[in-house]
Amino acid sequence: xxxxxxxxxxxxxxxxxxxxxxxxxxxxxxxxxxxxxxxxxxxxxxxxxxxxxxxxxxxxxxxxxxxxxxxxxxxxxxxxxxxxxxxxxxxxxxxxxxxxxxxxxxxxxxxxxxxxxxxxxxxxxxxxxxxxxxxxxxxxxxxxxxxxxxxxxxxxxxxxxxxxxxxxxxxxxxxxxxxxxxxxxxxxxxxxxxxxxxxxxxxxxxxxxxxxxxxxxxxxxxxxxxxxxxxxxxxxxxxxxxxxxxxxxxxxxxxxxxxxxxxxxxxxxxxxxxxxxxxxxxxxxxxxxxxxxxxxxxxxxxxxxxxxxxxxxxxxxxxxxxxxxxxxxxxxxxxxxxxxxxxxxxxxxxxxxxxxxxxxxxxxxxxxxxxxxxxxxxxxxxxxxxxxxxxxxxxxxxxx
Ligand code: SF4
Ligand code: SF4
Numbered sequence: 001x002x003x004x005x006x007x008x009x010x011x012x013x014x015x016x017x018x019x020x021x022x023x024x025x026x027x028x029x030x031x032x033x034x035x036x037x038x039x040x041x042x043x044x045x046x047x048x049x050x051x052x053x054x055x056x057x058x059x060x061x062x063x064x065x066x067x068x069x070x071x072x073x074x075x076x077x078x079x080x081x082x083x084x085x086x087x088x089x090x091x092x093x094x095x096x097x098x099x100x101x102x103x104x105x106x107x108x109x110x111x112x113x114x115x116x117x118x119x120x121x122x123x124x125x126x127x128x129x130x131x132x133x134x135x136x137x138x139x140x141x142x143x144x145x146x147x148x149x150x151x152x153x154x155x156x157x158x159x160x161x162x163x164x165x166x167x168x169x170x171x172x173x174x175x176x177x178x179x180x181x182x183x184x185x186x187x188x189x190x191x192x193x194x195x196x197x198x199x200x201x202x203x204x205x206x207x208x209x210x211x212x213x214x215x216x217x218x219x220x221x222x223x224x225x226x227x228x229x230x231x232x233x234x235x236x237x238x239x240x241x242x243x244x245x246x247x248x249x250x251x252x253x254x255x256x257x258x259x260x261x262x263x264x265x266x267x268x269x270x271x272x273x274x275x276x277x278x279x280x281x282x283x284x285x286x287x288x289x290x291x292x293x294x295x296x297x298x299x300x301x302x303x304x305x306x307x308x309x310x311x312x313x314x315x316x317x318x319x320x321x322x323x324x325x326x327x328x329x330x331x332x333x334x335x336x337x338x339x340x341x342x343x344x345x346x347x348x349x350x351x352x353x354x355x356x357x358x359x360x361x362x363x364x365x366x367x368x369x370x371x372x373x374x375x376x377x378x379x380x381x382x383x384x385x386x387x388x389x390x391x392x393x394x395x396x397x398x399x400x
Pocket of ligand 2: 301302306308317321357362365367
């Protein structure tokens with residue numbers, strides 16, 4: 001395992017993101033045995049950083065993570081949790097909420113604690129005198145219940161710089177969306193420079209962009225396979241995700257790279273990539289950045305679902321945007337089939353254009369415009385037969 005030095009700690013560069021644990025589609029119950037098995041493997045190979053958040057998996061991520069970690073000594077791992085200031089609809093007892101998280105995580109301190117999703121939109125809550133969030137959380141740090149304080153940020157570089165300037169000395173690290181696509185698409189390169197200038201550590205979320213850089217379009221993946229054959233010797237191709245992780249390992253301020261793992265094979269793949277330093281060559285880096293340019297079609301939805309709760313017609317927005325991106329990549333039958341599988345009132349044409357989702361979206365996606373375009377593309381066809389439609393509906397049931 002590659003480790004980073006941060007303050008007085010030795011952190012595994014690979015952090016275990018606990019937002020995508022597999023669960024029973026019928027009951028929503030997390031598959032605890034699988035979580036335990038993944039943690040056992042990760043810990044055996046040196047992973048010591050585990051990241052959860054109050055709202056992950058309907059509040060069950062904290063519990064499942066704590067259950068898996070309870071089998072190990074508390075001092076052998078680091079827990080990161082987050083305060084959900086972006087989800088509040090009014091002031092609450094911040095300390096009581098913090099204590100709920102402590103209790104669910106079966107601990108009396110967090111090694112790392114973050115303000116969750118600080119953006120141009122949520123700063124009004126985080127910095128509100130009435131909500132009193134930052135002073136309360138700083139008090140928890142003073143009392144030793146938080147060792148290092150940070151925040152996750154989906155805001156733009158200008159916002160990030162201004163927020164850090166207003167809060168100079170309060171935070172120890174910043175978690176940003178960073179990968180070779182967002183290096184330019186979301187100006188993550190500039191954000192890294194800003195965080196470094198403020199002297200803070202960089203934590204990475206979305207290193208494979210919601211899985212999209214882990215399974216590239218065939219043509220792009222083929223370029224990497226070719227490159228591997230040319231430069232990687234006789235070893236097996238390590239996978240598209242490996243290149244995405246290695247791109248991040250090279251950035252000096254990056255201390256932890258979070259990966260939301262939900263299958264044992266993903267843990268195994270990631271552990272292989274993080275076993276030892278494996279810097280990218282200039283050629284590999286250039287090719288990744290060229291692939292990023294080719295991928296910039298459609299919309300950069302990460303399926304975080306921040307937009308979904310407030311949709312007045314209950315659309316599964318990330319699902320529809322996947323269909324949109326599929327259509328934008330190629331006018332194949334697949335996205336048509338996926339839309340066919342939805343009830344009429346859950347299809348893109350049901351969007352009433354209220355704009356709530358665009359307001360909530362950390363990626364600043366103009367969702368109503370994309371859905372209007374999707375509705376048009378879908379209308380034009382091609383369409384599937386009734387048989388295919390029935391099959392697809394069954395598949396959606398399986399995937400629920
Ligand atoms: S704009 Fe459409 S998708 Fe977005 S919240 Fe409103 S109805 Fe839902
Ligand atoms: S549209 Fe935005 S808020 Fe909604 S799931 Fe996608 S990235 Fe998240």
